[in-house]
Amino acid sequence: MQSRKHTRGRTAASPLRRIRFFTILGLLIPLSLISVLIWAMAQIQPGPSPSGTAPAFPRDTPSLILAGEGQEASWQLRLVNSTHPLPGDWNPDLSVIDPITGENFDSRALEYLRAMLDAMEREGLQPLVCSGYRSYESQEAIFQQNVETALCQGYTQEEAEEQAALWVMPPGCSEHQSGLAADIVSAENQNLDETQEDTPEQAWLHAHCQEYGFILRYPQDKTELTGVNYEPWHYRYVGEEAARDIMSQGLCLEEYAAPPG
Ligand SMILES: [Zn+2]
Structure with a gap:
């Protein structure tokens, strides 16, 4: 049981x-x-967005700021030539260099140009900025004038454009359109030819321009690289550090801004 x-x-x-x-x-x-x-x-919530490509905002904020600063720091090193044209709507903020000539320059670099011209005048020199910023339209007009001159000398249209490009950049390709280039001559010799080299103004500029952030943009021994004839009067603002490097090492901007390899 x-x-x-x-x-x-x-x-x-x-x-x-x-x-x-x-x-x-x-x-x-x-x-x-x-x-x-x-x-x-x-x-999952703090991770990437569903697309998987957009970064999480807080983590990447510092690098975004750094990238912005890097871009801001390089505006004065922008390479402008026949293979690196400016966009058609390039429109820098400009200020008048001298009310008498009415020439303009990029507002961010004008104080350095003025400081350089003032230093020259204190030395008793007479610098004259005969050409600063140029619009696309004015560059086109200057280029066409040079083409017309070459056509009158018997060149074909294609040859005339090649000849003109030796002295004047085609529209879009001139540094003057950047607002960072200035043709500076002696008030006593305003000819844009090699006689400029013999003026005391050019002697001073060739020796001191880098102290104000400028370079001699088209040196005599760099015509193959720049694609432009020797212009002892054409100066370009690149900032003091780059200008000292470029002038002391005998470089042109093509080598400095886009080094080979
Ligand atoms: Zn020039």
């Missing part, structure tokens, strides 16, 4: 225990899954 009672007791209790066990298990599994889901979502 005892054994039967015992057996009956066991057989009667087992289904109830199983029900309780499965009820608890049935509650625990969904609760565990919900907990895991909540934890997983909390891990």
Whole structure:
């Protein structure tokens, strides 16, 4: 009997225990899954956007600021030549260099140009900025004048454009359109030819322009690289550090701004 009672007791209790066990298990599994889901979502929220390409904003803010500063620092080193033309809508902020001539210069660099001209005048020299900023239209007009002159000398249209480009950049390709270039001559010799080299103004500029952030842009021994004839009167603002490097190492901007290799 005892054994039967015992057996009956066991057989009667087992289904109830199983029900309780499965009820608890049935509650625990969904609760565990919900907990895991909540934890997983909390891990995902601060991560990248669904596209997977956009960076998380707070983490990348410092590098974005640094990139902005880098771009801002390089505006004065922009290379402008026949293979690096300015966009047609290039429109720098300008200031008047001298109200008498009405020539303009990039507002960000004007103080350095003025400081250089003032230093020359204190030395008793007479510098004259005969050409500063040029618009696309005025550069085009100057280029066409030179083409016309070459055509009158018997060149074909193609040859005339090549001849003109030796002295005047085609529209879009002139540094004067950047607002950072100035043709500086002696008030006593305003001819844009090699006689400029013999003036005391050019002697001073060739020796000191880098102290004010300017370079002689088209040196005599770099015509192959610049694609422009020697112009002892054409100066370009690049900032003092770059100007000192370029002038002391005898480079042109093509070598400095886009070094080979
Ligand atoms: Zn020039």
